[in-house]
Amino acid sequence: MANNVENCEKVLIINRKRKYRVPKKQLLSVPYFEKMFSSDCVESQENKVKLDFDERVFDSIISWILSGQFNIRMEYAISFYEAADYLMINERFLEPCLSHFLENFTIENIPVLLPQVTKVSKFFTSGVINNICRHFLMITNTDIFLNYPVETVEAILKLDLMVHSEYQIFESIMKWVYEDVESRKELLPRLLACVRWAFMDHDDICKIKNNELIKALPNFDEIISSNGECAFDRSDQSFFLTIHQKADATLLIKILNSDFICLSIGDFTQDDSISLEFVNEDHVSDILFDSGTKGIRIDWIKKTFRWLDFKGKVKTYYSNLIKFLVEFSDNLNYLCCYLEDADKDIPETIFPEEELLLESNGVFILIGKTKCEKQWFGLFPVAKHSWFNDFRDQKHSFHATVLDNTVYILTKDLEFIQYDYETQCFEKNDELKEEKFKFNDLILISHKKNDEVILVNKASGKVYVFCSDEEKWIEKFRIMNINLCTDSSGSDIDKLVAFTSTFLPMQFIEPLYYESSEDSILTTD
Known part of the structure; x- marks a missing residue:
């Protein structure tokens, strides 16, 4: 049996910087490859396929193809699901991925999940965004939020968050900055650009201008005149x-x-x-x-x-x-x-x-x-x-x-x-x-x-x-x-x-x- 596997026709798969030689017979169990190799396309003629998936994701998928087992982690859960969906792998394979995600999704996972979310993503990405937007004010009252990297905070602040006023967006920024003010005060202009100043109440702007960190900014008037991303009034929800x-x-x-x-x-x-x-x-x-x-x-x-x-x-x-x-x-x-x-x-x-x-x-x-x-x-x-x-x-x-x-x-x-x-x-x-x-x-x-x-x-x-x-x-x-x-x-x-x-x-x-x-x-x- 081992000799049969070793001697069978193999396909070279190049996924980013990694190469795999996979028995063609086993690869055909995946609908995407079965469809590819039943046609006259170049890949079928050369037994060579180029892909562009997260390496950890594709390692798990190859493991499943060859052994029936695979590992999944929250760090690449969405990317894993998207890759499996692209390869037309059936629901029986995807169900445990979904269960794992739903069972383990917390605000601790947001820094690793947000970068995986795209406009074409299918796997509960709207659910991730929806939960962040709906519970934003609660999220800002956690120590986890205070320890997010600036990239995560910035990505969150650009969403259509559900708030009663844009001033609450400003308050969330200041909470995060004050957690480590010496190292984070330089990042303040970057985050203030996420505030939709056109929808900020005039009295609130006057109150903001009295903040000591804001007074120290040389370009605050330029920031508020930029208006941020003002396509949608977040306070009108x-x-x-x-x-x-x-x-x-x-x-x-x-x-x-x-x-x-x-x-x-x-x-x-x-x-x-x-x-x-x-x-x-x-x-x-x-x-x-x-x-x-x-x-x-x-x-x-x-x-x-x-x-x-x-x-x-x-x-x-x-x-x-x-x-x-x-x-x-x-x-x-x-x-x-x-x-x-x-x-x-x-x-x-x-x-x-x-x-x-x-x-x-x-x-x-x-x-x-x-x-x-x-x-x-x-x-x-x-x-x-x-x-x-x-x-x-x-x-x-x-x-x-x-x-x-x-x-x-x-x-x-x-x-x-x-x-x-x-x-x-x-x-x-x-x-x-x-x-x-x-x-x-x-x-x-x-x-x-x-x-x-x-x-x-x-x-x-x-x-x-x-x-x-x-x-x-x-x-x-x-x-x-x-x-x-x-x-x-x-x-x-x-x-x-x-x-x-x-x-x-x-x-x-x-x-x-x-x-x-x-x-x-x-x-x-």
């Missing part, structure tokens, strides 16, 4: 989203801009074959609602959805998220305290009766009640993995949201609480008790772009905005035909399930109609 459940279990999804102008996206059908892996394509969004206790994964192109898992025993949305982020930075200012009695010592181990995880400006804040004393407590921000890994959906006696440094809480008894975790000021009022609302009909959210805290009554469709100056709620508008129309059986149709604020990839969302106003975010290109 935050929207309101409503989900209405129809009588046939399909969902009607609508999007509202910051002025509450509504755009209907259409009906979406449930598809439980949608992967729940944390990495997803750029036309797929994870939308959290009900104070972060529920969520939905939406495929905007296929118009399908799947409910996210918040009850699993092993993997949930939050456990996958913290695995991706690895850990938050040690440089963050951490505070763990009782909300009503900041001076009282809080034990190192807390036994909560219930808790909520709230995303805020790139970190998570935890608000809960202790099991025995029923005291309000908070973690600003959350550091330990166990809070993410152990979080499970359950019935809650309060809703909560965060805006800037203030946590807003609405209790089952309709007490409205405001807690500023910088000043540790705790306030509450009973105004909402006079409205006779039902707790389970209410949704409490915040919207950073509008700087507003919003209360939605699902039963009436009324939407209220909290006026902090006057300490009262003002009715903003009403969503009509919510729980008002019924079918012949008397059951509700088009029931409002969710009203939330979120980042959305509008370039992949096809509305049922367009507006003609050039100023509207809902227009065609």
Whole structure:
């Protein structure tokens, strides 16, 4: 048998600087080579093939062809998949590559993965970019980000990152520079060129000019006049989203801009074959609602959805998220305290009766009640993995949201609480008790772009905005035909399930109609 292999016809493969002599018979098991050698092409006549793959990748592929075994590492996972796809190797070979990638992808891998991403890449490259863009603010709050090479930071900053303002891009640059200011301050102009200055608020630019490192730059005015890459306003990706459940279990999804102008996206059908892996394509969004206790994964192109898992025993949305982020930075200012009695010592181990995880400006804040004393407590921000890994959906006696440094809480008894975790000021009022609302009909959210805290009554469709100056709620508008129309059986149709604020990839969302106003975010290109 060994003699037969040694004596069989061989093909010379030249891949970059490496040469391989491979038995032709075994090489024909690969569709690309089988097709090549069944034709009259030059390669077939000369038994000589020239290729241009990463050497480590092609070594693994040759190993698989000859022995049925191969090695794969995250450093070249995307390039490996692309090479296998080019050679038309079947899905049975590619599936373990995909599984390995999905199981091991974290922000630690970004420096080696980003250089492999190209416009023609197929292997989850849009998923890599999508996760970086969506979770950029969280990534910047990790020590891993602070230790990225400048090439990686620059590549990230050039993406269409999901931020509330360009000032947050500037803040991320300064975080990275200050980690090693003496060696990195010379790189500041290079990174500042990635800021899209045309979309920077004038007041923010004035604030930036007062920074000592910026003052030391001789050419800062030239940098901001260059405008960076201004084709897309990264700060214009935050929207309101409503989900209405129809009588046939399909969902009607609508999007509202910051002025509450509504755009209907259409009906979406449930598809439980949608992967729940944390990495997803750029036309797929994870939308959290009900104070972060529920969520939905939406495929905007296929118009399908799947409910996210918040009850699993092993993997949930939050456990996958913290695995991706690895850990938050040690440089963050951490505070763990009782909300009503900041001076009282809080034990190192807390036994909560219930808790909520709230995303805020790139970190998570935890608000809960202790099991025995029923005291309000908070973690600003959350550091330990166990809070993410152990979080499970359950019935809650309060809703909560965060805006800037203030946590807003609405209790089952309709007490409205405001807690500023910088000043540790705790306030509450009973105004909402006079409205006779039902707790389970209410949704409490915040919207950073509008700087507003919003209360939605699902039963009436009324939407209220909290006026902090006057300490009262003002009715903003009403969503009509919510729980008002019924079918012949008397059951509700088009029931409002969710009203939330979120980042959305509008370039992949096809509305049922367009507006003609050039100023509207809902227009065609």
